[in-house]
Amino acid sequence: MKTLKYTGLLLCLPFLQACGPKPKAVTSNINNDTIPVQVMALQQQNASAPITVSGKFTTDDEVMLSFKTGGIISTVNVSEGDAVKRGQLLATLNPTDINAQLQQAQLANEKAERDYQRVQNLYKDSVATLEQLQNGKTAMQQARQQLNMAAFNQQYSQIRAPKDGYILKKLANVRQQVTAGTAVLQTNGAGAGKWMLRVSISDHEWAMLQVNDEASIETTALPGQTLQGKVTRRSEGVDAATGTFSADITITANKPQAIAAGMFGKAIISVKHDKVKGSQTWQIPYEALLDGDGANGYVFVTDDNKTARKLKVSVAGIEKNTVTISGGLAGARSLIISGSAYLTDNSPIIVQPSKTAAK
Structure with missing residues (x-):
């Protein structure tokens, strides 16, 4: 009988535990919204950290020279690499066509002047009307402008050097027929010694450097020599071909004697942003x-x-x-x-x- 009582008590223990007080749950210290x-x-x-850049030398005044009118090239007096002086004759067109046009304009102008003089005399004698006199004067003025245009075209049927420099490229030869505006020669103004290094810069470098920042330039063509320069231009748009910005560093001291357009160079720019507001x-x-x-x-x-x-x-x-x-x-x-x-x-x-x- 006792055995049955103990067995029943043991069976009731789980129910008694379930009805008792529950242990406290462990709460997290971290808020669910955190x-x-x-x-x-x-x-x-560091705003004063230098920027290292590279690029090519240029004079920023390279010019494509061409004839005002079309025709057949008669002479080309220079070759690539030649040094030229301001006003030097570089190339000419065959003058036959342009001279004929000039002579026609001269004859037309002479005829218009004679006609106007005749109408003017008739008007004084009350034979010609005022309208005829005015028309004669207008025809004379038109003929004079045609003569000026023909003389201008004759002047630019030859190519002369715009300034002291060098011939970079020869794009046409003697006896070649060219149209008006076709490039014949490419020159620069290197004779003035205004060399600059045109460099490519990233977005970050563009934001850091400013115009007038000083720079030191080196090139393998002048080993051991350092050229002094300063930033003179900073582009305001990205070059579509390279995807980068550009800047020009103009040489201000130790100007070189042995530099050619397109030659490679490196520069170290000293950035001084501490002097610029919001830098x-x-x-x-x-x-x-x-x-x-x-x-x-x-x-x-x-x-x-x-x-x-x-x-x-x-x-x-x-x-x-x-x-x-x-x-x-x-x-x-x-x-x-x-x-x-x-x-x-x-x-x-x-x-x-x-x-x-x-x-």
Whole structure:
């Protein structure tokens, strides 16, 4: 009988435990609205860091020379590489056609003057009308302009050097027929010594350098010699062929004697952005920029690693993996680089270690 009582008691134990007080559940310290993010420290770029660039020498005054009228080339007095002086005769057209046109214009002008003089005398004798006198004067003026145009065309049936320089290319030969405006010779003004190095620059470099920044230039044609120059032009648009911006560095000191157009050179530009208002720049990952429109965008930063703050920034340049920011991040401590898509202004966050740090 006792055995039955103990067995019943044992069977009731599970029910008694189920009716008893439950243990407290372990609660998480992380709020369900808290968003995990990764951050990086913000550091301003050194505005005085030099920029190394490369390009080709040019004089920026290369000219394609052509004839005003078409015809057959009679003479070409120069070859590629020849030095020329301002006003020097370089090429001429066969003069037969243009001389005939000039003579016709001269004869037509002489006839118009005679006709006008005759009508003027008849008008004085009251034989010719005022209308006839005016028409005669107009015909004479038209003939005179035709003569001026023919004389002008004769003058430009020959090519003369516009300034001291060199022949870069000869594009046509003697006895070749050319139309008006067809390039015959290409020259430059290298005789004046106004050489410059035209270089390609990236978006980030474009944002950093300014006109009048000083530079030192070297070329393999002048081993051991350094040329001094300064930035005189910074393009305001991207070259469609190269996809980069360009800048001109004009040589100001130690001007070379042995430089040719198209020769390769390297330059180191000393950037002095600390003298330019709003010259602070930061390099941030491309993924951290939100709603970018080319000039502006938004990023999230945090100062206490607990709350995200949304900032509007100015975009100075976009490269393959990074973005150059020129304004809006002053005073910010850390940039949120992961998880930004889920954030709003003042969102609570929890900072997680980056994969690189975890390794």
